[in-house]
Amino acid sequence: MALRCFPIWACPQTAYYHYPLLGLDTKRRRIPLWECSSSASQRAVTAVGSEVPYGRELKKPSDEMGLTQESPQLETFHRDLSMLPKPLTANSLTSSAGDDSKVRISFQGIPGAYSETAALKAYPNCETVPCDQFETAFQAVELWLVDKAVLPIENSVGGSIHRNYDLLLRHRLHIVQEVHLPINHCLLGVPGVSIEDIKCVLSHPQALDQCVNSLNDLGIQRVSAKDTATAAQTVSSSGERSIGAVASVRAANIYGLDILVENIQDDANNVTRFLILARDPMIPRTDRPYKTSIVFSLEEGPGVLFKALAVFSLRNINLSKIESRPQRRRPLRVVDGSNNGCAKYFDYLFYIDFEASMAETRAQHALGHLQEFTSFIRILGCYPMDLVSSSREVVGQLETDCFSSDGRSKSSGICSPRASSLRKLADVASLDWPKNDTRRFFHVVYRVGDLDRTIKFYTECFGMKVSRQRDVPKEKYSNAFMGFGSEKSHFAVELTYNYGVSSYDIGDGFGHFTISTQDVYKMVETVRAKGGNVTREPGPVEGGSSIIAIVKDPDGYPFELIQRGPTPEPFCQVMLRVGDLDRAIKFYEKALGMRLLRRIKKPEYKYTIGMMGFNESVVLELTYKYGVTEYKKGNAYAQIAIGTDDVYKSGEVVKIVNKELGGKITREPGPLPGIGTKIVSFLDPDGWKTVLVDNKDFMKELGESSVNYVSSSVKNLEEAPEAKTKSQSFEEEEEKKKMRGGSLWQLGQSITRRLAQSDKKPLSRRYLASGADLKKTALYDFHVAHGGKMVPFSGWSMPIQYKDSIIDSTVNCRVNGSLFDVAHMCGLSLKGKDCVPFLEKLVVADVAGLAPGTGSLTVFTNEKGGAIDDSVITKVTDEHIYLVVNDGCRDKDLAHIEEHMKAFKSKGGPLAAPLLQHLTKEDLSKLYFGQFQILDINGSTCFLTRTSSRGRVQEDLTVNESLCFGFTAKAILEKSEGKVRLTGLGARDSLRLEAGLSLYGNDMEQHISPVEAGLTWAIGKRRRAEGGFLGADVILKQLEDEPTIRRVRFFSSGPPARSHSEVHDENGNKIGEITSGGFSPNLKKNIAMGYVKSGQHKTGTKVKILVRGKPYEGNITKMPFVANKYYKPS
Structure with missing residues (x-):
């Protein structure tokens, strides 16, 4: 048999020639099958000594190799092959x-x-x-x-x-x-051949096995090749009409082959699972279905495999793959020879895929449990499940x-x-994605000129209720969400008020909102009685029997009132006018997955309506008026918000539809600054705006982040004692509601601001709301068992409050005492003979002047004199300094942490020392404020510091985690007799504010110096004289002259002053800004802290504090709001 071969593949650096079979003897029957296999399916590889060029300049095989010259008819194909990527070896x-x-x-x-x-x-x-x-x-x-x-x-x-x-x-x-x-396996051949011409096929062995029945039916012999694409390439290069290949459609396109038969695989549902691998693991999330792959081997023992698999079942985790195989290079183990024989068995590896994200607590617990039974375990990856069509x-x-x-x-x-x-x-x-996505209408957004007026109108006339409000002074706007039920399940309106803007242009493109009611006539009379504008009296709709009326709210928005029976969704429709109804329907179907519920043609009135929606409860009414293609949009109506499971996939779909039908993306998919909720926004072909909001982020925003605490605690604050009269006006009631809700809002803001970064980047609410990746202190289970309401805080799950209200907890701490968990804070030990001079370069305290066993509050400063963080330092010995730094600043503050953080319990209040005294033989009555003592409690060495971060004496006790539970139980259950209570972050922040203490991230940041922050007393006398710390030149100059701004305290007569609220003098000139504020449970009034210009900082100065753009009387008062009672031994 004469073989005619030529090089079809050249690999640079490896310099290989690959020689496939070009032609076979025409008398095929005389060639045994194994000869076809050895020639047609295997590439002869001959090494050469240098790189080989591509294309027509390929070096031709020499005659010494017994090869003929290149076939001229394949020259074109060579040129195509020269464009192929170079394979890596x-x-x-x-x-x-x-x-x-x-x-x-x-x-x-x-x-x-x-x-x-x-x-x-x-x-x-x-x-x-x-x-x-x-x-x-x-x-x-x-x-x-x-x-x-x-x-x-x-x-x-x-x-x-x-x-x-x-x-x-x-x-x-x-x-x-x-x-x-x-x-999709295809039978391929060179151009012009028929199935009858094919006598043998080349392909990967697995591909041949998957098509064995089809190939047997065709009477075609099977020959193995390296892979399917190589088989297609070989057939194309050979030009042999009797040889086919089993490969993909794409391989046929690349190598110029004809597809003789498609889908020749025996199983029509033949699917291969591929894995994408990278150097770094994917950060697990919980916003979509995830899968985790692990491999492990088990310890010896009866039923150990059953126990290992049970850890997943116990946590309701589905296993999608279980496989075992013997470990390689491991000798067989011999079974105990007590019985006859010497049986042997393998050591096995078990591969498991389970359907859960490593960000989920249940997955973390399952793997922790699994480790009890394994001798080896490795997580191969945590990754999104393939849900794409x-x-x-x-x-x-x-x-x-x-x-x-x-x-x-x-x-x-x-x-x-x-x-x-x-x-x-x-x-x-x-484009398949919207059909499989979970979507519903969240709310419609529009602008109003007086938020309080509109809320009152909707409440009294329509029966709507306010579900939540928020004020963003920094961005100069407020908004309120209203509806007929919870936002988690009902369509709502989002009213937006921009400071100083009292009216808007509604335009002629927006039509109306629709509210269904059981009695249109009664609602119209209510609207008329409240001064509303009735533009269409109740009566049958044109050409129909439905009873409708049209009224306008105070801002001129039309509302269509339609008479219907009881419905769970009274707010049911938004009408927009479009210039091309067919185009608009097609857009909302393809981009948003809506359905055309019905089309109503009214030629006698020259308009057609398309009702679009995900179901019948809420619809988008698209109206086309004959001959009108454009409308004036105005600046009043803003957008509709719709939920989605994935804003990124949804955004890609919208981009595709925009290209086809018009419109554009106005905001790329991603989280909102300062909130973290992921959205994507876009315009339809008529210019109407839609925002797609991540479903899980939206639900977290409603109740699973720190906002959950704000909304759930309003009831507690409403129990605060205050005088009420029966003749209170609507405005007075509204102001009281603002004060109550606002103080909680401010408290929530204070808590979340703890996480702000040093560069003042907006805080992501998504980070706050993500419960799956939160760390837990050693007392987490204890908190839950005692009714603690857990919220995300600085990456930890911490109690915001317990069964007591925040007001009760705050008052009780000052009267008796409270037990706080501050294990989330970061402790750092500096040891060595140079630890004191090293630390004095970083902080303003006189560390060298501290006696061993004493401590002080200090400030880490930067080169410009700004405060990086405040910290409590304790001098254990001259060669050992212990620091406690803010949890939200740990990464910024510390280059490394030398000791693992231990569970850290903090007790505060007058009864703190007596309750600790019974646990130790040491006399705690002789411990001054700012001192520390090493104690022996239940045989464990503990570290006690008497200090304060809430304006009350507190005992900070560092103990072993195993001791925390015993210590807590003894301190609370045995000795306090109910007086000392568990207290969470809410009361802790109220106490801090009453004490006038700075909160880093709110009242002190990198651009604020200790002098401006009112912490001059923390700068040691020797340090004032010698300097030597970062930013000393700036700080000492401020001490000598005067800083430009000062931190001061305010009493406010109006609603709680929020962070970034402006402070004006009596002439209306801005002189400062609020940094913290809220309701004082002990003083029964609203208090705040902030910065004003020097010269305006004196006690008694009257000011105007702007809340939601409105000025309220306030005055500067001395610190603290509630007197501190620091302990001194008698």
């Missing part, structure tokens, strides 16, 4: 990574492989990098040549690919994504259409007559 891994503008993903094989299709499905715009081995693909990621690797791991027909599981263990890459790819139609288009507009493959550069854009394919997959 083990020797080529020292190359540079090249262009980093796109995600680079390595895969085993050559262009056209199913692995490449999986990579393109996960990252449609990625750059794929072929590799000759899976090992090479992994190494390319580890050496930073590519960003990710794709790996087939299991198939619905062939099962798991064990050699690839071994790669997961040998390498330290992390699974960051999975891809389920339907496999994997329909065979879409994947078929993916395989077919991975080409640019000029006909070149985006990954290979091959020209193809069947080319189309890759973006079109991604669009087809994306």
